[in-house]
Amino acid sequence: MARNSVPAGPAKKKNINNVAYLFIAPFIIVFLIFSVYPVLRTLYLSFTSYPGYGEPQWVGLANYNRVINDKFFWEALWNTIKIWSVNIVVQLGVAFLLTIVFSDIKYRIRGLSVFRAVFYLPNLIAAASIAFLFKTLLDWRFGTLNQILAQLGVDNPIPWLTSPDIAPFSVAMINAWMWFGNSFIILMAGVQGIPKDYFEAAAIDGANRWKVFGKITIPMLRPILIYVSITSLIGGLQMFDIPFLIAQGTDMTAILRGPLQTVVMYMYDFGFRTFQVGYAGSIAYALFLIILAAAVIQFKIMNKED
Amino acid sequence: MKSNKLIALLMAGIIMVLLAACGGSETASSSDTRDAAPVTADDVETPTDLSGKLVIWTLANDLTQFAERMMEFNPNLEIETVVIAPADYPTKVQSALLGGETEPDVIVAEPQMLGNMYDAGFFEDLNQAPYNAQDYASLIVDYVWDVGQDDNGIQRAISYQMTPAGMFYRRDIALDVFGTDDPAEVGKLFQDYTTIMETGETLKAAGYKIFASDGEMSYFSGDAAWVIDGTLNVAQSRYDYMDLAIALYQNDLTAFASQWSAPWYQSMSGPVPILKASTNVWDEAAIAADAEGADTAECFAYGLPTWGALILRDNAGETAGNWGICSGPAYGFGGGTWIGVSANSERKELAWEFVKFCTLNAETADWWIEASGGDVVSYIPGLEKHADDANEAYGGQKSFSFWMEQSEGIDYSKVTKYDQVIGDAWGAAITAIKTGESDKETAISDFYDQVAATYPEITINR
Secondary structure, eight states, X not given: OHHHHSOOSXXXXXXXXXXXXXXXXXXXXXXXXXXXXXXXXXXXXXXXXXOSSSOOEEOTTHHHHHHHTOHHHHHHHHXXXXXXXXXXXHHHXXXXXXXXHHHOTTTOOSOHHHHHHHHHHHHHSOHHHXXXXXXXXXXTTTOHHHHHHHHTXXXXXXXXXXXXXXXXXXXXXXXXXXHXXXXXXXXXXXXHTSOHHHHHHHHHTTOOHHHHIIIIIHHHHHHHXXXXXXXXXXXXXXXXXXXXXXXXXXXXXXXXXXXXXXXXXXXXXIIIISOOHHHHHHHHHHHHHHHHHXXXXXXXXXXXXX | OHHHHHHHHHHHHHHHXXXXXXXXXXXXXXXXXXXXXXXXXXXXXXXXXXXXXXXXXXXSTHHHHHHHHHHHHOTTEEEEEEEOOTTTHHHHHHHHHHTXXXXXXXXXXXXXXXXXXXXXXXXXXXXXXXXXXXXXXXXXXXXXXXXXXXXXXXXXXXXXXXXXXXXXXXXXXXXXXXXOOOHHHHHHTTSSHHHHHHHHHHHHHTTEEEESSTTTTGGGSOSSOSEETTEEOOOHHXXXXXXXXXXXXXXXXXXOOOTTSHHHXXXXXXXXXXXXXXXXXXXXXXXXXXXXXXXXXXXXXXXXXXXXXXXXXXXXXXXXXXXXXXXXXXXXXXXXXXXXXXXXXXXXXXXXXXXXXXXXXXXXXXXXXXXXXXXXXXXXXXXXXXXXXXXXXXXXBOHHHHHHHHHHTOOGGGOOTTHHHHHHHHHHHHHHHHTTSSOHHHHHHHHHHHHHHHOTTSBOOO
């Protein structure tokens, strides 16, 4: 009845549209101020010399030229890639393994929702708490892990978080632990979205578990895998909190260097320690371009196999 | 369609207004110097009839005490003091003032923050009327006054304290090993780096350690500017300091207790276990484990600015009263809090009254010397008044007189805005060499690379 009572006509349609604008206005305003404006402002600043106050001085492409020739930037990028590579292999590997186990019709593991919550939990803990937790667990002399290793006969305690060679791997493992639950949930959702007919047909045809996994699960999960790996790449190359917090209080905090120096930490040094905001902006955009290029390449490679 | 456009325009307008509100701020910079007779100590009276509200953003609790004191004299005055951690302070002040905030009324800075804050125009020009700060110049120690000026010589801030560096030493050890505890004689043991090494060896032979850490000379290492006319200047004194720090470490002349770590503080009160170079001094359990069964030794001296007296006061324990102060191998200073008026404040005259109360008031200086339990004021009439005070904590030594002498040798022109970062990079090079992570040539080459990458505007002649 109500619908019938609304008179049709262009004038009324306009009113409906206007009300809708009002509803979306708060989001649009907040989005423009807190997302679009900072992005555009950073782009502008990346072409300037700006110490954080006064009027920015236009320097054209000088900051980008400096990024290209800055060996410490590339070192930081290489550090980031190393940490991310180990992280993504472990993170997706564990997530995949758990997906296989939990999606297997034969195992029929109960309490999926409980496991899902437990696996996802590390993702909900503040990075500062996680850094503190692992600094305690992985302390070179009195950490739990080294204590266990000592019981097993390892004489020399391993400097998990203070050795320049080992610390990046420790950070990668911590990140993997934080994010494998997230990947698991997404992969499980993907598996549950695959029509059961495929699996039933495969079972009737006598396909074994690995064949089902390789010929049905993986191909059907490809869009999900692309999504997970690209979002992980984007997040991974922006890594900051865990390496930053782990490096605090060690000899690895020296400006511009150290095995835990990631690109975003490098950008932070320029933005907030030496107040070269323009250069920090160009590092941000250089990282954006690198991530964009890497994501496009990754997308092409993963799609090509289709 | 018309109304759609209208709404779009309206939204764009709202956003522009919001963005403008978040944007720039006006900063005062004009200078209006005047010729007037210098103000004397008697001209600055403690105000008693001030009223209104002041908001202060500071770095330590000192100004909270000053604010409480001022409110005691001025019952109608309300002062809100906000203490902010030094690491967060520049960012918070920057956000507030660039956002056009009229509070805080009073802002402060440590020396390494001042240059950027002057350039940003955060501090009010105190040379202009009605402040006329230049008239008070004769009341404040020279280098402290100079630090408070921007590149154009305009007074922007003043500090209530001065922080020259000196050597705090144990008188009993000096008597035992060198047969004298006279500050002038003991000062000769630290007159240059070669002598310091000899002193260290003598003390080692007698069963003592010259220093708890190898960083005790850091406040004296800045005898040359890091950057001169836009060119990196790695003076011979920097290399000498590097060699000394490495030699102290590698020849076991220290107790391997990093400055500011728990063993370093503990070493002030008596014998401490001699740790291994590899001991993690930031981990109490690791220290305890390494200390078990280790030889113990007492540490002779600590190179610290004036506020080292406060650290000793809190950590000397049984050695209290057994200390002396003498000069180091060069003049230096470290830290200090400079107070100024925010350029955005709407209560600038009241804020200036607070700055004067803290820095230029004889009664406040007297009170602070007592209340702080060891801080050294920058107010010359106050220092002169106490110049002959015998400091019982330092064997009856006239400590104010000593600090005044040290302050006269400080050359603030050697301080640059690059010092913190370049000094950190040099420190990292020293650490790399002394721990064997890197050879000297590579570490110094890395240092040059870091400076070049951080400050491309600096010319580097390798």
